[in-house]
Amino acid sequence: MTENAVQFLYVAAAASFVLSLKWMSAPATARRGVLVGEIGMLLAIVGTLLRHEVVSYQGILIAFFLGSAIGVPLAYLMPMTAVPQRTALSHAFGALAAALVGTAEYYRHSPHGFVMVALAIEMLLGFLTFTGSLMAFGKLQELLPGRPITYRNQNLINLSILGLAILFGVMLVLHPERTWMFPIFAALALLFGVLLIVPIGGADMPTVIALLNSYAGLSAAAMGFALDNKLLVIAGTLDGSSGFILSVIMCRAMNRSFANVLFGAFGQVQASTAQAAQRPVRSATAEDAAEILDSARLVIVAPGYGMAVAQAQHKLRELYDLLTKRGVEVRFAIHPVAGRMPGHMNVLLAEADIPYDKLFEMDDINSEFAQADVALVVGANDVTNPAARNDPSSPIYGMPILDVDKARTVMVIKRSLSPGFAGIDNPLYYEEKTLMLFGDAKTFLGGIVKELGAVVHA
């Protein structure tokens, strides 16, 4: 009787999750999506607590309390610029939970056959996603060097370790009673997670975070197979396909394959090519920039990770307000891989109160650069590099870019001429129509705002 009720609750929970993702499609309904997702989770948890297998509640309640005590501050105190780190951390938590449930199942029920296959997949993905996500967190939080770290035969070593982990997984499936193999299997999976992220540079983080998201979901889905729980399969698979699609979108936005992102160690090769000949650039002051912006009709801003680092989004909003007030149309061009995770720039600009109908995707705005008087590049580099379009020898050749160089004037706010994260020289800076605004993005934008303000009051 209760078992039936539990199954109905699970069905309702699964339906809620589907609705939740459906409503997530547009900003107008997205918050409703979160609410129905919360209801779904509540139904799933209540349903589980009602099951007759669950007899001891004390530990569960303590863990719920402890988890909430950590989760609430994590949600409210994290600054928006730290969202990529928080996301990486939560992938680690989710993967850890899946891996530990798998471990407990293995020791408790000595499973075999199909259940053991599912458990092995769950634990492999869980353990490697756990350490991989912790590494991603360390890199994003700058606890670890963000540059890719490479060594000789890296791919060979990494793939051998993955191969060994899979081999031990297969042997565990064939001989589940050989428990001595389990710690080796777990250790290899944990090690592979670390090694997988070591060669990943910051520019590839959006793809990798999405991929880890997918793994964490698939791990939960595998748990569903092991426990014969269809709700887990549905929810885990939804997450798995979401992460997968996002990483495909990210790869496409860089014109690279999965294999190339994971094993290519981008941002290593160029150190040598970066020593381009010193060519003259035109630089300008805040005053010059303010004057040009003031006389423009259409200004398109191309933000990048540098904006997040400099925390310049609020100054950018002030500039937006001033220009809009003076009748200048200001739009924002968002490259899919700008920032450190999918959609990173949108969240930061929304946080600064810039209306989201001014944020445009690359494909929608690229044709408008030709009509723009000014393209203002704030902390973006590779995603504006025309070499991607016309230099077949460039490492980023073929990557779709924001066509900022089609605008009448291009202004680039940048600390120095040093190459960007991928370490590739950007010919945009040497073009005749390009004005380099050297300095910290936040300070420089502040300077422009001040100059514009002075004109207003004059």
Add this chain to the structure above:
Amino acid sequence: MGFDEATLFVFMLAAFLGFELIRRVSPLLHTPLMSLTNAISAIAVVGAVLILGAKGAPPLSRALGFVAVTASTINVVSGFLITDRMLKMFKKREAQKP
């Protein structure tokens, strides 16, 4: 607990449904989408509760279960809350001060 091929069908259908649903999500919302799906995949809490609350669970199971319930509760709570916090910031121009 044995092999139930119906679960494979569920998996296949959920994968296609996931593709169709996620494809429609505006790139504007990709960051909140990721934190939402992360909260949803914290459904692993179900498996963790079954381990921790089981009758006569040995100490190892209880310890692993306890950590697993805590970790997935963190994801449930912080995932949904931060998604909502992010979405609250997305405003259209009309909603802004003049």
